[in-house]
Amino acid sequence: MGSKGRTVMEVGADGVALITIINPPVNSLSLDVLHSLKESYDEALRRNDVKAIVVTGAKGKFSGGFDITAFGSLQGGKVEQPKPGYISVEIVTNTLEAAKKPSVAAIDGLALGGGLEIAMACHARISTPTAQLGLPELQLGIIPGFGGTQRLPRLVGLAKSLEMMLTSKSVKGQEACNLGLVDAVVSPNELISTARKWALDILDRRKPWVASLHKNDKIEPLGEAREIFKFARAQTRKQAPNLKHPLVCIDVVEEGVVSGPMAGVWKEAEAFQGLLHSDTCKALVHIFFAQRGTSKVPGITDKGFMPRKVTKVGVVGGGLMGSGIATSLVLSNYQVILKEVNEKFLEAGVGRVKANLQSRVKKGVMTPEKFEKTMTLLKGVLDYESFRDVDMVIEAVIEKISLKQEIFSDLEKYCPPHCILATNTSTIDLNLIGEKTRSHKRIIGAHFFSPAHVMPLLEIVRTQHTSPQVIVDLIDVGKKIKKTPVVVGNCTGFAVNRMFFPYTQAGLLLVERGTNVYQIDKAITNFGMPMGPFRLVDLVGFGVAIATGTQFVVNFPERTYKSMLIPLMQEDKRAGETTGKGFYLYDDNRKARPDPELKKYIEKARSISGVTADPKLVSLPEKNIIEMIFLPVVNEACRVLDEGIAVKAADLDIASVMGMGFPPYRGGLIFWADSLGSKYIYSRLNEWSEMYGDFFKPCAYLAERAAKGIPLGTPSAQGKARL
Numbered sequence: 001m002g003s004k005g006r007t008v009m010e011v012g013a014d015g016v017a018l019i020t021i022i023n024p025p026v027n028s029l030s031l032d033v034l035h036s037l038k039e040s041y042d043e044a045l046r047r048n049d050v051k052a053i054v055v056t057g058a059k060g061k062f063s064g065g066f067d068i069t070a071f072g073s074l075q076g077g078k079v080e081q082p083k084p085g086y087i088s089v090e091i092v093t094n095t096l097e098a099a100k101k102p103s104v105a106a107i108d109g110l111a112l113g114g115g116l117e118i119a120m121a122c123h124a125r126i127s128t129p130t131a132q133l134g135l136p137e138l139q140l141g142i143i144p145g146f147g148g149t150q151r152l153p154r155l156v157g158l159a160k161s162l163e164m165m166l167t168s169k170s171v172k173g174q175e176a177c178n179l180g181l182v183d184a185v186v187s188p189n190e191l192i193s194t195a196r197k198w199a200l201d202i203l204d205r206r207k208p209w210v211a212s213l214h215k216n217d218k219i220e221p222l223g224e225a226r227e228i229f230k231f232a233r234a235q236t237r238k239q240a241p242n243l244k245h246p247l248v249c250i251d252v253v254e255e256g257v258v259s260g261p262m263a264g265v266w267k268e269a270e271a272f273q274g275l276l277h278s279d280t281c282k283a284l285v286h287i288f289f290a291q292r293g294t295s296k297v298p299g300i301t302d303k304g305f306m307p308r309k310v311t312k313v314g315v316v317g318g319g320l321m322g323s324g325i326a327t328s329l330v331l332s333n334y335q336v337i338l339k340e341v342n343e344k345f346l347e348a349g350v351g352r353v354k355a356n357l358q359s360r361v362k363k364g365v366m367t368p369e370k371f372e373k374t375m376t377l378l379k380g381v382l383d384y385e386s387f388r389d390v391d392m393v394i395e396a397v398i399e400k401i402s403l404k405q406e407i408f409s410d411l412e413k414y415c416p417p418h419c420i421l422a423t424n425t426s427t428i429d430l431n432l433i434g435e436k437t438r439s440h441k442r443i444i445g446a447h448f449f450s451p452a453h454v455m456p457l458l459e460i461v462r463t464q465h466t467s468p469q470v471i472v473d474l475i476d477v478g479k480k481i482k483k484t485p486v487v488v489g490n491c492t493g494f495a496v497n498r499m500f501f502p503y504t505q506a507g508l509l510l511v512e513r514g515t516n517v518y519q520i521d522k523a524i525t526n527f528g529m530p531m532g533p534f535r536l537v538d539l540v541g542f543g544v545a546i547a548t549g550t551q552f553v554v555n556f557p558e559r560t561y562k563s564m565l566i567p568l569m570q571e572d573k574r575a576g577e578t579t580g581k582g583f584y585l586y587d588d589n590r591k592a593r594p595d596p597e598l599k600k601y602i603e604k605a606r607s608i609s610g611v612t613a614d615p616k617l618v619s620l621p622e623k624n625i626i627e628m629i630f631l632p633v634v635n636e637a638c639r640v641l642d643e644g645i646a647v648k649a650a651d652l653d654i655a656s657v658m659g660m661g662f663p664p665y666r667g668g669l670i671f672w673a674d675s676l677g678s679k680y681i682y683s684r685l686n687e688w689s690e691m692y693g694d695f696f697k698p699c700a701y702l703a704e705r706a707a708k709g710i711p712l713g714t715p716s717a718q719g720k721a722r723l
C-alpha cells in the first residue's frame, strides 16, 4: 500500500513550527499521518530554531479523526497493528503532551474523534466559530482511543463529556469555548497567527501551559462523579439495551477518575483494541460507508453529469406527505409553491408546514426570526399559473391513478421543459402515471417516508426512460434537504415497501397459527426494531395496510399470505391508532396496551384461513420469532437484488435502516443476513415452506447463493440490472 497522508512542517522566523496534517478529503489520521506527526514533533523538539509548535489541518479542516478506511485491514489483520498504547501513550501523551516546547492546536472545520484527541493533547486550542469539535467514535461501535475518554472530562467536566461521547454530538467553536474545550475563538484568517502568538505566550508564561490529562479542576468530586456514572449507565441501558460499547466507555472514563488518568489511558487502549474487532464495530463501519455509497450509482453518477440548479419547487397536494415534503424543502432554502384544490385544503396544508416549523422553534432548534424568514419561502396556490418557472415538481396526492395521470398532463402543459416531474407515489407504476404525457425522460419517483420532514430516507425511483441527468438532479436535491437518497428501479412497492411487505405478512401467518401478537412485537423490538409488525400496522392505519396488501396480492399472488385478520378488525371499526384501537388499545396519550378482545378476531380469521394453532408456534422461542419474521423479508430483498431493482446490497442495508428502523448496529438487513449465512437461511425457509406453504419458499437467488456458499451481499458475477 502506498503512503496515505502525511504532515508537513514549516518553521517561521518567529521560531514557531507549523505542522499541517494533509490527507484529503478530511485529513483523517492514517497510521502514516500519525507516524509523520511524531516525526515532525521529534524534529521540532530537536531543532534549536524551533521554540514552539502549532498543529493544524490543510484546507480549513483540522482532522476528521482516525482513518475509517483502515478499520477493515486492521480488523482483518492485513496490516500490522501498532502495539496497544503506542499511539495514545507513545505519540499523543509522551511526545505531544509531554513535549518540552509548547504546542497549540489551530482548529478550523472538523476536529472529530482522533482529530480532537490530538488537539486536546496540545497545550491550548484556538478555533474558528464554525469549527465542529466532538468525539463521535461510539457511532462506529468503538470508544475514543487516543486518550479522549480521559482528556475530554478533564477539560469540560464529566457530565458534559459523557453526554458528548454517548450522543456522538459535536459542538461548535463558541460553545466549545464556553465549555473550556477551546481557549479562544477567532476568525479563519486570524487563526494561525493567533495560535502562533499563543504558543509563544505559553513559552514566556504569559499564558498557562496546560497538560489536559493532569487538569483536575473540572472533574466533579468523587461522590458526585459516582452519581453521574450511575445515571449515565441507567440511561444507556434504557436507550441502547443491545449495545455494550457505551457501557465500556463509561467504565473507561470511571477508571481514570478512580485510579488516575494514566490508568485510564491504558484501560482505554485495551478496550479500544477489543471493540475494534467487535461485530458491532464492523456493522457500524459498514453502515458508514454504505450510506456514503448510495449516491454512487454505476452508469449514472460516473458519467460526468453535473446537477442542475434547482431554485423553485412545486408541490402538488398539501396533505400529510405534501406538507412534510414542503417543510423539508423550505428548511433547506428552496422556494416552494404548494398547490391544493380549494381554499380549505390549502389553508390546512400551509398550516401543517407552519406547525412543523413552529415545533422546531418550540424545541429551540429554530429562532423566531428564522421561522418568519422560512415561511416567506412558501407560497400557497390553487392553480398551476405559478408553475411556469419551477425547476421541479413533486406530486403528493392520494394514490389514484386517474388523478395522477390528469395532474401529470397538466404539469406537462404548465411547467417549463427543463422541469423535473417527480411523484411521491409509494405503489403505483411510474409508467402508468406518465402514460398520458410525452415527458417520460423527466418523470421520476421521489418516495418520501412519513413524516417526510423527519425520516432520513429518500427512495429515488427511475424507470427505463428516466434520464441520468434527472436522477443526478434529484440525488443532489435529496442531499441538500439532508436525506440519504437511494436509487432504485420501478416495481410494486419499490425497494423498501416491497422487501418489508413480508414483515407484517409473516406476523399474520404466525398469529393465525397460534403465536401471540404481543410476544411477536416484543421479540422484534428486543431485536432492535423501533416497533414490531403489529404496532406498525396500527400506526400506519388499516386502510393503508389493506390498500398496499391488495397491490401485493395482485402482483405476487403465489407468495402473499392471505389473512382476513386486518379486514375483520377494520369492519368492526378498529383501524389502528387513529381510531383508538387496532391490535392494541390506545389511551389519550397514544400509549398502547394489549387487548384481550383480540382473540375473537384471531379465531375468526383462523377459521376463514382453515388453519389451527400449531403447538410449536404457540410457544415459539424469541430467536425463532425473529427468524420467521425476518427471513421472509431477506428472501424478498434477494428478489429485489436479483431483479436489479436495487443496484447493490449495501443500498438495501441503508434502505432498511433509514426507511424501517432496522438496527444499524446489525449492519442493515443483508449484512445481518450474511452473519447467519446463505446456507442457513435457505434451509430454514425451505423447511418452513414445506410446513406452512409458499409464503416461505426461498427464491432462486437465495438457492443459488446457498448452493455455492456465497454471501447474499456479494455482487453478482455479471450485473443483472434490468434497467
Ligand SMILES: C[C@H](O)CC(=O)SCCNC(=O)CCNC(=O)[C@H](O)C(C)(C)COP(=O)(O)OP(=O)(O)OC[C@H]1O[C@@H](n2cnc3c(N)ncnc32)[C@H](O)[C@@H]1OP(=O)(O)O
Residues within 6 Å of the ligand: 025, 026, 028, 029, 064, 065, 066, 067, 068, 069, 110, 112, 113, 114, 115, 117, 136, 137, 140, 143, 144, 145, 146, 148, 292, 293
Ligand atoms: C482512535 C480514535 O478515537 C478513533 C476515531 O477517530 S474514529 C473516527 C472518528 N471520526 C468520525 O467518526 C467522523 C466520521 N466522518 C463524518 O462524520 C463525516 O464524514 C464528516 C463530518 C467528517 C464530513 O461529512 P461530509 O462533509 O458530509 O462528507 P462525507 O461525505 O461524510 O465525507 C467525505 C468523504 O470523507 C470520507 N471520510 C470522512 N471521515 C473519514 C474518516 N475519519 N476516515 C476516512 N475517511 C473519512 C468519507 O468516507 C467520504 O468519502 P467519499 O467522498 O469517498 O465518499
